[in-house]
Amino acid sequence: MEFSHVAFILYLVSSFFVHTYGGWMSSKNSPDHVIERSFHALGTANNIRIFGRDDERPMDLAYARIMEIEDRMSAFKRGSDVWALNSNAGVAPVRLHDDTFDLLKRAVAFSRLSDGAFDCTIRPLVELWGIGIKKNYIPSVQEITEKMALVCYKDIVFDDGAMSAELTEKGQAIDLGGIAKGYAADEVKRVLAGCGIESALINLGGNIVALGGRPDGQPWRIGIQNPLVAAGEYLAVVSVVDKAVVTSGSYERYFIEEGVRYHHILDPRAGRPAQSGLLSVTVVCGNSTDADALATALFVLGCDNGMELLKNFGGKAVFIDEELQITASEGMTNNFEKLG
Ligand code: ADP
Numbered sequence: 493m494e495f496s497h498v499a500f501i502l503y504l505v506s507s508f509f510v511h512t513y514g515g516w517m518s519s520k521n522s523p524d525h526v527i528e529r530s531f532h533a534l535g536t537a538n539n540i541r542i543f544g545r546d547d548e549r550p551m552d553l554a555y556a557r558i559m560e561i562e563d564r565m566s567a568f569k570r571g572s573d574v575w576a577l578n579s580n581a582g583v584a585p586v587r588l589h590d591d592t593f594d595l596l597k598r599a600v601a602f603s604r605l606s607d608g609a610f611d612c613t614i615r616p617l618v619e620l621w622g623i624g625i626k627k628n629y630i631p632s633v634q635e636i637t638e639k640m641a642l643v644c645y646k647d648i649v650f651d652d653g654a655m656s657a658e659l660t661e662k663g664q665a666i667d668l669g670g671i672a673k674g675y676a677a678d679e680v681k682r683v684l685a686g687c688g689i690e691s692a693l694i695n696l697g698g699n700i701v702a703l704g705g706r707p708d709g710q711p712w713r714i715g716i717q718n719p720l721v722a723a724g725e726y727l728a729v730v731s732v733v734d735k736a737v738v739t740s741g742s743y744e745r746y747f748i749e750e751g752v753r754y755h756h757i758l759d760p761r762a763g764r765p766a767q768s769g770l771l772s773v774t775v776v777c778g779n780s781t782d783a784d785a786l787a788t789a790l791f792v793l794g795c796d797n798g799m800e801l802l803k804n805f806g807g808k809a810v811f812i813d814e815e816l817q818i819t820a821s822e823g824m825t826n827n828f829e830k831l832g
């Protein structure tokens with residue numbers, strides 16, 4: 493579906509590694525019996541592991557929920573809520589499903605909180621740059637200026653009674669690519685918990701959500717990738733129980749021209765890929781919807797300004813800059829370990 497990216501399919505799985513523990517000698521009834529599914533959805537590679545249950549039904553329900561979210565929130569799928577909103581920009585309000593309505597409201601709230609570093613109306617700029625889609629295309633200043641004029645989260649008008657929303661200007665468009673995978677991962681957790689699952693690891697395109705701890709009661713250990721090296725090398729590990737760990741980085745979808753790295757996280761105030769001196773930001777938070785939006789915003793803001801936003805918001809984060817310097821926010825002490 494490509495919330496944001498068409499060529500994103502190839503990249504993922506690699507963003508993180510997860511230490512599960514070796515030597516599982518599981519019987520079907522034992523707590524460490526695992527049911528695993530890998531699949532493509534939401535424009536990315538996904539993997540879900542459910543422990544301690546010999547029953548495919550929770551996995552089927554989780555998968556169906558992801559597909560439902562994709563059908564409603566993809567900007568690409570004809571007939572989706574987001575597609576309808578974008579097609580009717582400047583024309584008419586559009587009635588939305590409850591979940592799209594709520595997530596769009598959260599996206600706008602976060603856009604406001606981050607003072608526009610995250611902006612869910614970024615789509616005209618995303619299309620213009622087409623990172624990962626158009627080949628090494630650098631738009632002109634005039635093109636950028638034109639599209640920037642369309643990006644403004646304040647221009648979404650909600651009607652709570654009618655459960656509808658409207659973009660006020662023609663040409664405006666919503667992009668939930670920076671938040672919807674996080675939301676989907678939270679939804680998978682909710683569905684699995686509703687089935688009585690107590691241990692699961694959900695990875696939707698690098699949005700990792702741990703349901704409970706590992707089957708042996710230990711925390712999950714989630715690796716933070718070295719952004720300068722191909723998948724599989726890690727600079728640090730965070731240990732979590734029942735938390736989301738979400739990374740935004742410029743190292744997956746980009747091209748380099750004349751020494752500049754053009755990637756897919758755009759600074760709405762500049763109209764171009766964020767140049768904040770960072771290669772990645774990893775957020776640890778109670779839910780992955782907030783973590784996803786926060787990671788994107790922190791990447792745009794950079795380390796110093798990002799710390800200010802973190803203070804207001806209350807999440808924890810690990811910043812990796814272009815020199816591979818690692819900066820962890822306050823509160824990332826007990827559960828965080830640098831490697832090497
Ligand atoms: P990924 O989707 O690679 O995990 P992010 O969560 O950071 O990374 O989301 C990046 C996607 O979000 C982009 O592909 C684009 O669709 C959208 N996006 C880019 N810049 C912004 C921004 N400043 N605010 C909100 N969404 C953005």
Ligand code: MG
Binds near residue numbers: 669670783786787788
């Ligand atoms: Mg994000």
